[in-house]
Each structure stands twice: as C-alpha cells, then as structure tokens.
Amino acid sequence: MTHLHDEKIKFLEEKAVAIRATIIEGLVEAKSGHTAGPLGMADIFTAFYFHILKHNPEDPMWEERDRVILSNGHICPVLYATMAHSGYFPVEEMKTLRKFGSRLQGHPHREYLPMLETSSGPLGQGLSQAVGMALVDRLNDGLSSDRYIYCFLGDGELNEGQVWEAIMLAGKERLHNLIAIVDRNNIQIDGFTEDVMPLEPLVQKWEAFGWHVLEIDGHNMEAINDAVNEGKAIFEKPTVIIAHTIPGKGVEAFQRDYKWHGNPPNKDQGANALAELRTLGGQIVSEHE
C-alpha cells in the first residue's frame, strides 16, 4: 500500500476514535466482554481496514481479498466495530453484540457471520490456520502473489505451545506472504505478561525461528503502515510486527490496567468513556455542556 499523507493520517485517527466509541457502546449494551484489548488495537485495525487491506465490503467473499485471521478472538469487538465502519454491516448492529440470535457472537463464529475468515476464541490456533492459507497460496504458483495473509495475535496468547509450532513451521516454509501482528500490550487476565509467564526476549525468540521481526508503536498510523510495507518487501521470510500498544488506549480510566482485560464498562463508565473520546480527551468543549 501507498505511504500515508497527513490528510489520510488525520482521517484514520478520527476513524479510530469513532471505532473506539462503537466498541464501548457495544460492550455497555452487552454487559460482558473484553475492553482493554479492543481499544488498544483500534488504531491498527483502522489502519488495516481503511488503508492497508485489499478487501471489498460490498463483496466480502471476493476471491482475491487479503485474508485476516483473528487468533485472539476475544478482542472481536474491535474487529466487528471496524468491519461495521468499513461497511460490512450496519454500525447499529454492534448493539446486538453477545446477545441471543446476534451475528456478533461473543467470540467470532463463521456460521453466524460467514464473512469471517475463521471462528476463534480458544487461544493459539489462528497462526496455524494462517500458515495453512499461506501455504496454499504459494501452491498456486504465484497466481495470488498479490494477496497477503495477516494474522492478529495477543501477547498472552503466546503462552500457548501451538503458536510456537506454527512459528516453527512458517519459518521452515519461508512464508513471505504471511504477516503476523502481535498485540504487545503486556497484560493478560491474571496480570502482567512478564509476571504470569515471561515472554521476553520476544524479538530474539521470533528471530531464532526464522522470522523477520519489526517492533512498532501500535498507535502510530505511519509506523503501522511502514511496518506492513517492510514486511511485504521481505521475500525470504515471514514477518512479525510486534506492536506495542496501550491496553484500553483512548480512555484514561481503562488504560494499562489488566483488570479491564476481561470486563466491560457499566453504563456510567461507558458514558464517561464516550464523553472522553468524543471530546478527544477534553480538547473539544461542546457548547451544550
């Protein structure tokens, strides 16, 4: 994808704010679900769906589309909200999140929302599926060389042994058409990742398995875009982008606190969060207040 000009960056940043608001509205309505991860990944999802990805919301099953595998399915509110803002389904539908009969299941389920590339929730299984997709694309002798397979993972998820199986396999197969993005937000349900099960030195671990590794600020649109471009330019290896993010990003009260990993805001907390987002942290003062 092309480089970002200032106007596009501004557009993306505003879009990310709107997506964060939709996430909060959905979670308040659902009364359960995960808050920190979806807010932390909102910038990256916005950059992907509004700039990086080759996709067509009007034709979700378009054969040549890039593939997005969400491995840490519990952050699906950010996937749903971003897809809705992209035009896959009405933004209003976010209010059905986690409710009976909704297409927006608590963890993604293809049977309910067939435009998803996979179902997920149980951790550690997405990268293996992405490897399978990348292997098949390469089997087609470059016919789809313009298509990339993206896999989003959480950092706590890297505790799962299966992830390292997939990392080993992708390294063996030198899958240049595979780009993994790790949400390095340092929290998991029981606490900080380095207390629960240390991951560091994370860069060296991926490198040792044959990956090209990039570290970025996951809230910087230019950095996100540049990293994906660099990943596409690397031909001999798969690429992993370790995106340092702030869990709960955008709402002061939720930021960096692992207690917000698996809990939703209540009505008041949600209203405060929406006010903070819509005033861009108090920078904009509404004349009605």
Added chain:
Amino acid sequence: MNIPLNPKLFDTDVEQAPIRAGFGEGLLVAARADERVVGLCCDLTESTKMDAFAKEFPKRFFEMGIMEQSMASVASGMAAMGKVPFISSYAMFSPGRNWEQIRTTICYNDRPVKIVGSHAGISVGPDGGTHQAVEDIAITRVIPNMVVIAPCDTIEAKKATIAMAKTTTPTYLRLAREKTPIVTTEDTPFEIGKAQIFYRPQGTVRVGIIACGALVHNALLAARELENDGIGAMVMNIATIKPLDRDAIVALAKECGAIVTVEEHQVAGGLGSAVAEVLATTHPTRMAFVGVHDKFGQSGKPEELLKHYGMDKEGIKYAVKMLLG
C-alpha cells in the same frame, strides 16, 4: 439382497491386509481425480500409508513434523482456501491430542478436513496402552458436523477414502495397524451412512450383532459358530458410526429382539453407545456391549489382547449367550 463378500471369509487361510493400506490406495485414487486433495502428516508418513501419495504428489504433501495440534489448524486454513486436506497420524494423537483444534478450527468452522487416525484400537499390540486409542470414536462422534467412519477391512477403507474425499464435511476415518482378514470384495457396495447385513443365519434369528472395524470378522466367525450351537445371529457391518443408519438398526432390532455391539473401543461413548441412543428412543431392546470396559490397554500380541479384553470370537459368543440367558 445378498451382499457379495470374500468367498474365503471363513477359511483359515483368508487373505489378510492392514486396513491402513486401503487408505493409502484410496488417497492416491482420490488425489489423481481431484487436485484439491492435499496431504499432511506428522512424521509418520510411511506408517500411516501416506507415503505413496507423498511420492506421487510431492508439492501437495506437507511434512508437518511432530505437531498434531498445528496440523489440524493448518489443514483448516487450507480447506478455507479451497483444498480438501487429509491429515494423518496415529489416532491417539489425531484426533486424540488435537481434539480441541479439530473441534474449533475444523468442525466449528465446518471445513472439509479429513482426519485419518491410524493404529486405532488395542491391536496395535506391543506398543502398549499409551498408543492404543480406544476413545477416538467417542470424542469424534460427539462433535457437531463430524462424520465418523470405521472400515472393516482394507478394501472398505479404500472405498471410504475415495468417498470422503468427495464430501464437504469434516470426517474422521479410523484405521488399524495390523494385518486383518479381508471381509469384503471390490464388488461390495459402500456408501457413507449405510449399514449392511453381512450374515443371515438359516432359521430363527435371536440376536443381531452390530460391529465395526476389524472385529466385523470376529463377529462373522462368532455368528457361524452360534448358528451351529442353535442360536441364529445376524451380523451388521456399520462402517459409518455417524451419521448412523438408524432405520437399518431399528429394523435389525425389531427382527432380532436382542442386540450385541462389537467394537475395539471403550464401550462408553463408542458404537455401542450410539446404537443404544437410537434404540432407547425408538425401539428399546435388550443389549450387550463387547469392547473395552473402562480399562486402558497394555502390551501384548493383538490376539492375546483381544482375548484378554473379551473381543475375540469366544468373547462375542459369550456376550451373546449371556444376553440371551
């Protein structure tokens, strides 16, 4: 209608071949006919009989190393891109170790991945209990969308492999290691979901024996000896454990009045349980269950183990006589 079976079926020198060999042959046929067919294996390519496929289609074969969990999910990703992946390992490890990957990434996603579990049952023999999968039917048939097939011999395994390559459903194929008697012929019909009567005695029928896998042969031997003892026993081969041929089972129960199931598997959750679920809700019938009764396997020769756990010909006859009183 009489189903054509091997004429040497009851002879002591009946031809023998491993059930897994039929899978290897069937996979070649399926792969030649359909380029969507790909194969993945976890460091057991010769053992699971995927080697001929790997040799003929090296680009369509993926050596996964010893990672059964990833293999299941990689195959799901391949199926999402239009392939029909066959994944093979020992049944203990796939669908044993990777059960949740199969549930979530294959069945929950409803992807046409074909799971091939070789070396199932206690007749793996000397390797001992760690390698003797006697729970695999239970853990696969309980997952929605899954089809479960346990062929009775190498010929039926070949037909099952060719048939399952053409379906869009996740499917588990259960194979065995040892050479076992060839029961069917090339002309024996095979259809996923259809049970078949393999033996019908002269005169009055008092019991129906429903069997799957290599033990179908023992069931046939038992039925013939029971007939000589004056007990008429029909034998049904039920290769497809899910979806079950409910009509055929109910018809058999109505005709026989008593049912004995035979499987190289735990009696809890396997073929016998599946048959009992059907009969309990349609035509309650006295039943007995031949299989492993809540025990792990152990080292030994296959015939020693089958005798010890009561799954040989004598064990089946005993179960029938106890049931009929």
